[in-house]
Amino acid sequence: MFSRPPGAGRAAGIMFETCAAMLGVVMAMTLAYAASDQDCINATAWSESVIASLPVDPAPKVDKSIISEADFIVVGGGTAGAVVASRLSEVSKWQILLLEAGPEEPRGTMVPAFGSIYKDNPNYEWAITVQDTPNEKSGDLNRAKMLGGQSVNNGMVYIRGSKADWKCWEEAGATGWTAEEALRYYKKSENNLNPDIAKDARNHGTGGLLPVQRMPYLDNTSKLIRAAFKEAGMKEVDLNGDASEGFMFAQNVMKGSKRFSTNRAYLSQQRALRSNLKVLTGATARRVVIDQRSKRATAVEFTDTDGKTHVVKAKKEVVLSAGAIFSPHLLMLSGVGPADQLKAAGIPVIVDLPGVGEKLMNHIGGMVHPTINLTKTVSLPTPASMMNDIKLFSEDSGPLSTQGPSKVRTFERSPYQPANDKRPYLQWEVTRSSNGRTIPACSGTSASASCYYNQVKMTLVLLQPHKYGSLKLNTTHPTEQPVIAQAVFTDKRDVKIHARGVKDMVERLQGSAALSDSGAAVVPPSAGSACSKEKAGSEEYYQCVLLATGGRTWSHQSGTCPIGTVLDPRLRVKGVPNLRVADAASFPCLSNGNTMAPVIMIGEKAADLVKADNGENV
Numbered sequence: 352m353f354s355r356p357p358g359a360g361r362a363a364g365i366m367f368e369t370c371a372a373m374l375g376v377v378m379a380m381t382l383a384y385a386a387s388d389q390d391c392i393n394a395t396a397w398s399e400s401v402i403a404s405l406p407v408d409p410a411p412k413v414d415k416s417i418i419s420e421a422d423f424i425v426v427g428g429g430t431a432g433a434v435v436a437s438r439l440s441e442v443s444k445w446q447i448l449l450l451e452a453g454p455e456e457p458r459g460t461m462v463p464a465f466g467s468i469y470k471d472n473p474n475y476e477w478a479i480t481v482q483d484t485p486n487e488k489s490g491d492l493n494r495a496k497m498l499g500g501q502s503v504n505n506g507m508v509y510i511r512g513s514k515a516d517w518k519c520w521e522e523a524g525a526t527g528w529t530a531e532e533a534l535r536y537y538k539k540s541e542n543n544l545n546p547d548i549a550k551d552a553r554n555h556g557t558g559g560l561l562p563v564q565r566m567p568y569l570d571n572t573s574k575l576i577r578a579a580f581k582e583a584g585m586k587e588v589d590l591n592g593d594a595s596e597g598f599m600f601a602q603n604v605m606k607g608s609k610r611f612s613t614n615r616a617y618l619s620q621q622r623a624l625r626s627n628l629k630v631l632t633g634a635t636a637r638r639v640v641i642d643q644r645s646k647r648a649t650a651v652e653f654t655d656t657d658g659k660t661h662v663v664k665a666k667k668e669v670v671l672s673a674g675a676i677f678s679p680h681l682l683m684l685s686g687v688g689p690a691d692q693l694k695a696a697g698i699p700v701i702v703d704l705p706g707v708g709e710k711l712m713n714h715i716g717g718m719v720h721p722t723i724n725l726t727k728t729v730s731l732p733t734p735a736s737m738m739n740d741i742k743l744f745s746e747d748s749g750p751l752s753t754q755g756p757s758k759v760r761t762f763e764r765s766p767y768q769p770a771n772d773k774r775p776y777l778q779w780e781v782t783r784s785s786n787g788r789t790i791p792a793c794s795g796t797s798a799s800a801s802c803y804y805n806q807v808k809m810t811l812v813l814l815q816p817h818k819y820g821s822l823k824l825n826t827t828h829p830t831e832q833p834v835i836a837q838a839v840f841t842d843k844r845d846v847k848i849h850a851r852g853v854k855d856m857v858e859r860l861q862g863s864a865a866l867s868d869s870g871a872a873v874v875p876p877s878a879g880s881a882c883s884k885e886k887a888g889s890e891e892y893y894q895c896v897l898l899a900t901g902g903r904t905w906s907h908q909s910g911t912c913p914i915g916t917v918l919d920p921r922l923r924v925k926g927v928p929n930l931r932v933a934d935a936a937s938f939p940c941l942s943n944g945n946t947m948a949p950v951i952m953i954g955e956k957a958a959d960l961v962k963a964d965n966g967e968n969v
């Protein structure tokens with residue numbers, strides 16, 4: 352319906368697309384109105400009308416034909432895999448095959464206000480269950496299954512972590528992964544679109560494929576949170592520059608008002624232009640075929656959406672970029688991993704590598720939320736205001752282009768962390784929620800937050816917990832998902848650091864004139880009567896509340912095939928020299944911040960390592 356008419360020139364095509372899209376908006380908004388009264392807006396019709404307003408992408412070059420061999424096979428077209436495949440295909444004499452289990456990226460992902468809109472949608476998500484462990488009833492783990500991987504469906508925040516992270520990498524044996532080297536690749540990937548930040552050319556790049564910018568619109572609550580944090584003595588800084596502490600309205604992977612995944616940034620145009628880059632979606636790798644005698648990866652076995660098995664020969668190398676859960680799983684299914692687990696599952700051992708899945712690193716946070724109830728800075732949406740939001744969105748502004756105060760990130764040291772560790776251990780996240788006044792048709796959908804919120808919840812994330820989880824082969828059903836156990840507040844030091852952080856923040860917010868002047872009420876976390884024996888507001892009280900309410904791991908799983916025990920510093924699997932792992936699994940140390948930016952950096956450097964090892968100048 353919205354495709355360009357045959358033979359139309361570019362300008363005419365764009366006009367046609369715009370008009371067709373606006374027609375779609377009007378039709379869908381009519382549906383939303385029909386199902387709405389003053390307080391109740393049909394969220395599904397609303398979401399559809401927003402999606403209909405998006406510019407039409409050129410149709411991706413979809414070629415379902417199977418090839419029998421390629422020079423390089425990249426498994427997993429996610430955050431890192433899209434980068435690796437794209438960069439390798441710059442060498443036109445090489446044939447690159449990218450295998451992605453999920454489908455093409457859908458268009459709705461471009462709307463920042465929709466957040467992780469495809470979370471829990473079985474068409475675009477792996478269903479992964481996690482073991483219950485003390486202090487955490489884990490339930491499920493969200494992993495995107497589509498081209499672009501988690502970069503399509505995450506919080507978009509672009510945070511590189513601490514420059515002091517690289518000391519830990521060096522100590523783990525990651526020779527050559529220094530702060531300066533990482534910066535080189537961050538800058539290579541980055542197209543920083545905010546001039547006030549981009550002018551710091553030592554720390555930022557503007558020529559890369561990845562658009563990075565702040566969300567273009569600040570709502571009133573965001574301005575209020577900024578005022579409260581400044582009042583609390585926090586400095587507004589560029590957390591990807593020289594400062595490692597302070598707060599920031601984070602930059603995100605986006606351009607104008609739209610999200611960019613690594614698929615959109617690195618693959619969509621390249622696929623259309625490069626005949627040596629073949630992308631197969633719906634292609635689930637089952638194992639890497641490794642020759643028992645030579646210990647070389649020779650092929651990848653995968654199944655298509657009809658369940659048919661194919662084997663593609665790898666003439667040079669295989670790169671696993673299937674993420675922190677599936678890269679180690681694929682290694683084990685291919686005979687590389689802890690020998691005891693492989694033998695118990697009946698998988699012939701090719702290389703005994705006990706480090707595969709031995710640790711599953713992750714940030715942890717408490718379900719202990721200081722909350723700010725809002726009154727003056729929020730207003731209920733109306734059909735007219737929502738229509739206006741769509742107009743603003745098409746002009747690269749307005750509420751649909753933002754996630755409001757959810758983009759605030761703070762990094763601070765804890766008085767209880769080791770004094771010689773330069774990484775700030777505490778990160779506060781702010782999320783929007785709705786309490787008391789809900790709009791029935793808006794609640795329970797991903798679009799709800801873009802409809803209305805009247806509360807912000809603060810969540811403290813511990814960036815360097817003292818305990819990690821693990822990932823093991825399911826030895827009775829090895830092809831099923833691995834057995835995943837995370838670790839949450841099982842170390843007393845973590846409980847102490849977290850509780851003190853919550854106490855300090857509550858006290859600062861309660862003393863904020865900016866908040867009280869705007870009618871906002873700060874509600875400290877509580878666990879009902881469970882902690883009534885402790886003095887309210889004391890560190891012991893918040894420790895009790897934390898243990899009573901429990902915590903959870905973040906979505907930053909990493910380190911399941913780390914450099915050091917599993918990979919050499921060139922990301923090659925020890926004992927299988929033409930097989931590499933390049934994604935969040937490769938981290939030897941937990942990044943001191945959100946993980947997408949470091950994963951993209953790894954993808955960039957991985958491609959250069961592969962090129963250099965195969966005779967190309969980089």
Ligand SMILES: Cc1cc2nc3c(=O)[nH]c(=O)nc-3n(C[C@H](O)[C@H](O)[C@H](O)COP(=O)(O)OP(=O)(O)OC[C@H]3O[C@@H](n4cnc5c(N)ncnc54)[C@H](O)[C@@H]3O)c2cc1C
Nearest residue numbers: 427429430431452500501505506507508636906935945947
């Ligand atoms: C809900 C959520 C929100 C987040 N928000 C942020 C944020 O705001 N900022 C941030 O920095 N980080 C965020 N993260 C974390 C970050 O997105 C991830 O750490 C990062 O994207 C992981 O990249 P990856 O390449 O390792 O894996 P992925 O991006 O998950 O890519 C792996 C790909 O491999 C495919 N695959 C897996 N197995 C196979 C197979 N057998 N055959 C073929 N293909 C396969 C998958 O379908 C997927 O596309 C978030 C994560 C989640 C879950």
